[in-house]
Amino acid sequence: MIRGPRRVGRPGLIGTAARTAVIAGTASAVSGRMARRQQSSAAQQEAAYQADVNAAASSSSPQQQPQQAAEPAPGAGALDSAALANLERLGQLHQQGMLSDAEFAAAKARILGL
Amino acid sequence: MEIGPVDYAVIAFPGHHFTGELAPELARLVDGGIVRLLDLAFIKRSEDGTAEFFELETLDADETAAFQRFAIRETNDGLVSQDDLQLVAEELAPGTSAVVLVWENTWATEISAGVARAGGQLVAFERVPRSAVAAALADAA
Incomplete structure (x- = not known):
């Protein structure tokens, strides 16, 4: 089976x-x-x-x-709308090639509080 | 392992049965080496909104007879998680059943590799909505 x-x-x-x-x-x-x-x-x-x-x-x-x-525990839980907007902006910059993969990953990790 | 582009689709059917007509078409794509089925799951959402989750192996065989040939999967563990299925279930109208399919576009693996070897970069890639295609064709006519 x-x-x-x-x-x-x-x-x-x-x-x-x-x-x-x-x-x-x-x-x-x-x-x-x-x-x-x-x-x-x-x-x-x-x-x-x-x-x-x-x-x-x-x-x-x-x-x-x-x-x-x-x-609340810092850096955990929900993203506020400002953080989400930042993430979206970062994503655009990354897609436009203004941020390298490493820079994008680092910036994203900071916003997400990882 | 080289893996081609992966897509997923959720196809809902009214009522509590999974229509088998999808399966022969899927079989044709799998047999032709055009796609490789990576995951397959079934969801039923009752009239009161409760969701039930099924695997090919746990559904009545007569209900999934058409899908049985896909019982042997490429992976032992689902790429789609239980959390994923819950998210998908909430998108389903009450009283519908849905099949969740994940597949690799094996037809695209070689062309993707060729693009990479030639130093090409993917700048844009998008599935064009059918209405946009119709509008563009009408404009061009």
């Missing part, structure tokens, strides 16, 4: 293609929506993770200030 392929729960070919299209400024209506949904689901996961961390922190050390723990 032939088994089906394993499908892991991370962005695969389609999600990656959608995000790349947004960054390069070539996204269609569908790929643009898919990229935005990925972004919001990543943000929700980050928020849920942060809530878990906060819950764990407040249960283990109740003296800790909760508002401090509630600060």
Whole structure:
């Protein structure tokens, strides 16, 4: 019996293609929506993770200030619209040959907070 | 490994059955060495919007009889992830079923390699919307 392929729960070919299209400024209506949904689901996961961390922190050390723990992790989670605009602009510059692959990758990583 | 350009398509059908008419045409392209099928997945979205995901191996055989010849894949693990299928499912209207296909354009591998060997650079490449083709042809007539 032939088994089906394993499908892991991370962005695969389609999600990656959608995000790349947004960054390069070539996204269609569908790929643009898919990229935005990925972004919001990543943000929700980050928020849920942060809530878990906060819950764990407040249960283990109740003296800790909760508002401090509630600060979002820097560089993670959703992109704001300014960052997205920057990414799109970078993609255009890269496509026009004004940025090398390495410069584009470095600038993109900075915006994404990697 | 040299790999040619890869495309994916999501084809939705009304109702809860995957129409088999696509399969013989796909078979013709695969048998002719024009494309190589890299991944294949099935989604059903119910009237209430719930999505179900299927593999060729987990669907009723009679439902996918036409697709069975594609059961042996080139890769063991799907290039399309579960997250991808979820994203695609949300694009489907309730009460539709869809096939997700990923293929390599083997016909383009050699010409791409030839362009690279000749020092050519791909400056633009785009699938032209059918309406734009019709408009351009009408203008040119």
